[in-house]
Amino acid sequence: MKRKLYDLAHSRAGDKGNTLTLSLIPYRAEDYELLRTLVTADVVKNHMRDIIAGDVIRYELPNLPALQFVCQQALTGGVTTSLTMDTHGKSLSYALLEMEIGD
Amino acid sequence: MKERIRIGCGAGFSGDRLEPAVMLVQQGQLDYLVLECLAERTIALAQKRKRQDPTKGYDPLLERRIESLLPHLLANNVRLITNMGAANPLAAAEKICGIARRLNLPITVAAVTGDDVFDQLSGDETALETGKPLTDSGPLISANAYLGSDAILPALATSASIIITGRVADPSLFVSPLVHEFGWSLDEADQIGQGTVIGHLLECAGQLTGGYFADPGRKNVPDMAHLGHPFADVSRDGAAVFGKVAGTGGHLSVATAKEQLLYEVMDPSRYITPDVIADFTQVRLTESGPNQVSASGGRGQTRPDTLKVSIGYEAGYIGEGEISYAGSNALGRAQLAGSIIQERLQERFTDLRIDYIGSTSVHRTNFGNYPDPYEIRLRVAGKATTAQQAALVGEEVEALYTNGPAGGGGARKYIHEVVGIVSTLLPRLKATSHVTVLHA
Structure with missing residues (x-):
């Protein structure tokens, strides 16, 4: 069964220059392992290939539990000089949550 | 010495709302109020205002915030720590004293300076x-170093x-009163790390108490029109309990705190501050x-030997134009309009969106998931070296009225520096901070 990340987790986007940060926080702690297994840095990079030009690094925070993705070259130059509407990439948390997982 | 203090944000x-701070001071039983009002670009814009008028360059909302807060700060014995000085903390302190005299409220204001390191840089330094x-x-406009708690402590004294x-x-605005009140050592990295967790959770104010969190039906937040901003009760050992004023809107939970803890964090094991x-x-x-x-378990390693410096530079202009299409084939007509603009402007703009x-x-x-919407707004943006060149973008979009696809409406045009x-x-060592005390 395919499920959207939106149904399992919530997320907040942040920005540092041209780097996008995305948290992925399961609503239920027991879904953390599922997310940790399926939502790898490579999977996120592929899902957001139209958005993220650089590398994606994933950090695991089992105590919260949550995952944190740091996405390089994802904000078309960064907050101050980008021509995009959402220069901070603040709306991109919901781009991550569009991802479908499972079969 | 106190065993526990309460810091609100x-x-x-x-541009944040004004009244949550007033509510915190009136009803929050605070010891300290922090107002964090300075984004990366804000200080460069403030520097430009200071150049035009040496008595300006502080936060544009300073007067309104201080006027609404000052009587309540004094009545409730709450100290305010804020970065609203922006490019000109001394002028901001003078302005606050002026307001205090006008309201007949005697106060003492301390201005912390030394973050402006423009004269320390040659311009040959490497941009990260x-x-x-x-x-x-x-062309460089401004250079400001991120000072730390050590710069604020003499002002608190x-x-x-x-x-x-x-x-x-930002976290240093919160760490400094903890160090001041509890006599913590800045060399106790674990303690300062926990203080930094507290500061990071508070620094975006409403983002801890349900702001920027709500998604109706999934993440419900009550009464967001009256969102309460947060405070933390911090004990001498660093234990922290976060709350908000009873009766205010919003929602503070482990879920809201998790989103804020990870907000703008790169490597969560190395969150670098001064x-x-x-x-x-x-x-x-x-x-x-x-x-x-409650939040516990923040830790840390020794502070870095360098300070991050944020440098503003002149980056030209952006011109924008927008026009709407609605009804059948709205996207098709908008795309036709987009291709017309592309053809007409691509020779004159190397960076057009x-x-x-x-x-x-x-x-x-x-993500290929959504049907065509009922209405579409075409938006064109181009980077330009002059304001005149930037204006072309909006002019071309506006001209779609009589030269473009059927049914275009609501054209708007903008130019931004x-x-x-x-x-x-x-x-x-290259950034030396100073404290100037003024009385009103």
């Missing part, structure tokens, strides 16, 4: 973002009831009551 950015010399980015700074690291390299990986958040969350608002404008894709930001690292 009444603003998380320059580009790997090239700073001056390659464009005075009798000032308002401490006004320029650029300091005070410490904080480690968030062992942080534990627990709900200790309704709208009450065409967006379809309602479809792919903010995510640059819709652009200030870019790059950063570099400066040896800590």
